Amino acid sequence: MSRLALIDYGSGNLRSAEKALVRAAGGQVEVRVTHAPEEVLAADRIVLPGVGAFAACRAALDARPGLGEALDEAVRVRGRPFLGICVGMQLMASRGLEFGVTPGLGWIPGEVRRLQPTDPSAKVPHMGWNDLIDPHGPGLIAGIGASPMYFTHSFAFWPDDTADVAAEADHGGRFPAAVVRGNMAGVQFHPEKSQSAGISLLSRFLEWRP
Template sequence: MQTVALIDYGSGNLRSAEKALRKAADGASQIVVTCDPDIVAAADRIVLPGVGAFLACMTALSERPGLIEAMTEAVRAKGRPFLGICVGMQLLATRGLEFGETRGLDWIGGDVRKIESLDPAIKIPHMGWNTLVGASGPDMIAKIGDQPMYFTHSFAFYPDDENDVAAWVDHGGQFPAAVANGNVAGVQFHPEKSQSAGLALLARFLEWRP
């Protein structure tokens, strides 16, 4: 049975992500909530959740001894499939520009910056259900189609290379809703709050062979 490491670094959506992953796995995968570097380095798949500010999340992740190094070994050296959720996706960036400049994991080049609505009637934060635009890339994202997903955020990840954008969303202007590069993927929305469509995405992640 494959082991899925759900990274525990104090993120607020950890338990809801755990519950959704267990439901999506339906007993076929072992979901391990952990910050143990040895478990993370040996995991078959890794999921990084996240809510709140980029700075707070990156700081919390960095404060777990050996955790980033173990994630890097599993994902970058061993090619294990990785999924970042919300701020967990944003941490893939080179830097976050919230409360100053904070260095990210830099697994996909780009910046996380505040969403700027082109329509004064459209309010930020982007909160609620929205459909994706141009979903492509891995099947777990491409197969979402026109099913709405649940968003709640004020900042978005803008990759340097638009080929790394796997889906867009429109909220007073378009910005990335999902990214993918090799075995690394991330979604700005919350699959754990997106009902059957979100569970289906997580199930596809558990079967993803990048």
């Protein structure tokens, strides 16, 4: 049985994500909640959740000895399929601009900036259901179509290369809702809160062969 490492670094809807992944796995993939570097390196797939401020999440990740190095080895060197959720997606960026400048993991060049809606009725934080626009690229994202997903965030990740954007959403202006580069994917929304559409995405990730 293949194994998925759901990263526990003290930030994220960990139990909700675990339950959703277990449901999506249907007993075919072992979902293990961990921050142990050796378990991350042994995993076949990795999911990094995240809720809160970019800088706080980065600090929490760095506070787990060896975890950042294990993630980099597993994802960038060994090519394990990776999914970042919300701030877990944002951490893939070069830097975050929330409460100052904080370096990200640097896996996909770009930066995390505050939403700036042009429509005054579009409040920040952006919370609630929103449709995906133009989901494309690998079947991981394209296959779920323009389904509504559940968002809760004030910042978003803008990659330097727009080819890395796999879907957008509109909240007084478009922003990237999903990114994909090689074996690395990230979603700004919360699939664990997005009912059947979110479970469908997680199921696709568990079968994804980038």
